[in-house]
Amino acid sequence: MRSVRTAIEDVLIFEPTRHGDERGFFSEVFNLYAFRRAGLPESIEFVQDNHSLSAEQGTVRGLHYQAPPHAQNKLVRVAHGAILDVVVDVRKGSPTYGEHVRVELSRDNWRQVLVPAGFLHGFVTLAPNTEVLYKVDAYFSRECDGSVRWNDPALGIDWGVDADQAVISRKDREAPSFADFDSPFAYDR
Numbered sequence: 001m002r003s004v005r006t007a008i009e010d011v012l013i014f015e016p017t018r019h020g021d022e023r024g025f026f027s028e029v030f031n032l033y034a035f036r037r038a039g040l041p042e043s044i045e046f047v048q049d050n051h052s053l054s055a056e057q058g059t060v061r062g063l064h065y066q067a068p069p070h071a072q073n074k075l076v077r078v079a080h081g082a083i084l085d086v087v088v089d090v091r092k093g094s095p096t097y098g099e100h101v102r103v104e105l106s107r108d109n110w111r112q113v114l115v116p117a118g119f120l121h122g123f124v125t126l127a128p129n130t131e132v133l134y135k136v137d138a139y140f141s142r143e144c145d146g147s148v149r150w151n152d153p154a155l156g157i158d159w160g161v162d163a164d165q166a167v168i169s170r171k172d173r174e175a176p177s178f179a180d181f182d183s184p185f186a187y188d189r
């Protein structure tokens with residue numbers, strides 16, 4: 001399995017092998033040994049699998065984080081459809097604080113992104129009926145669940161969708177601005 005670095009340290013892209021034949025394909029979408037060899041940190045042990053369906057193209061989910069002590073590393077992939085995945089560094093003191101990477105994940109490119117704790121995460125769907133699956137290494141905590149306004153100009157993210165066209169939850173529409181966000185994460189190097 002290949003892994004690819006991104007412009008932000010610690011945000012990794014994994015490319016598991018897909019074995020195609022006349023029936024379709026087979027793929028080990030997660031193999032702990034192979035992922036460790038490809039760069040998944042030893043400290044990450046996944047405990048929960050999540051799966052979401054977004055019916056409409058142009059659905060935005062994000063930007064989300066879970067604060068300590070329930071901070072989550074996430075390994076994100078797409079089983080059907082496609083997304084533009086967005087990861088924003090909010091580790092205080094990080095040389096890339098406030099910067100983001102965008103990665104297209106799809107049923108066709110079969111890529112996975114590691115979203116480290118200390119990053120905001122969100123995506124916009126690029127196709128109808130897109131199914132996103134991700135592993136997390138801390139259980140969901142409603143109290144530690146937080147969000148930042150997805151299209152805050154201060155973040156300068158090109159989502160490729162206008163605010164009045166995006167399908168978005170009420171919680172995400174009302175999320176605080178980046179200026180009002182006091183990040184609970186620190187850069188620990």
Ligand SMILES: Cc1cn([C@H]2C[C@H](O)[C@@H](COP(=O)(O)OP(=O)(O)O[C@H]3O[C@@H](C)C(=O)[C@@H](O)[C@H]3O)O2)c(=O)[nH]c1=O
Pocket residue numbers: 050052061062064065074121122123139140169171
């Ligand atoms: C995230 C989550 C939500 N829920 C519940 C809470 C709520 O009633 C319902 C829908 O939750 P949300 O609106 O937060 O779902 P959603 O907007 O899809 O939230 C997700 O967005 C992406 C971008 C992420 O990175 C995830 O970590 C998560 O924050 O599911 C759980 O039971 N467990 C979970 O782990």
